[in-house]
Amino acid sequence: MPPTKRPAGKSKPQSKPKPGSEIAGIFHDLPRRFQKGVVKTPRTFYFSLDEDEKWTVDLTKDKCVVMEGKPDEDADCFFKSSKTMFLDVWNGKHVPSATDFLLGRIRSNNPLLLKEFVAAFGKKV
Secondary structure, three states: OOOOOOOOOOOOOOOOOOOOHHHHHHHHHHHOOOOOOOOOOOOEEEEEEEOOOOEEEEEEEOOOEEEEEEOOOOEEEEEEEEEEHHHHHHHOOOOHHEEEEEOOOOOOOOOHHHHHHHOOOOOOO
């Protein structure tokens, strides 16, 4: 089932993961895992995983809001990769290296902000 696109101008958090999508489950669990006070500057992160998983995560000092789809404005940081690569990184099976970025297995406009992202959820990469 293709993902439902968020209409332009709408920032509505999703409440249910897509059936069978491990990635949707991860994103929907982020607000519960969020560690208040870790984020010092509000940031928006955009994740584009293969052709059918697009997620936006807004982080502030006190809050994590997850939305399905692309943000209305440019994100502070984007992460583009395959679903497999994302899952391997998130689950600790793969530690991203400069080679991943140089070969295009992971694309990001600001790889250093990705460390800030995972730290907000008590993870280390």
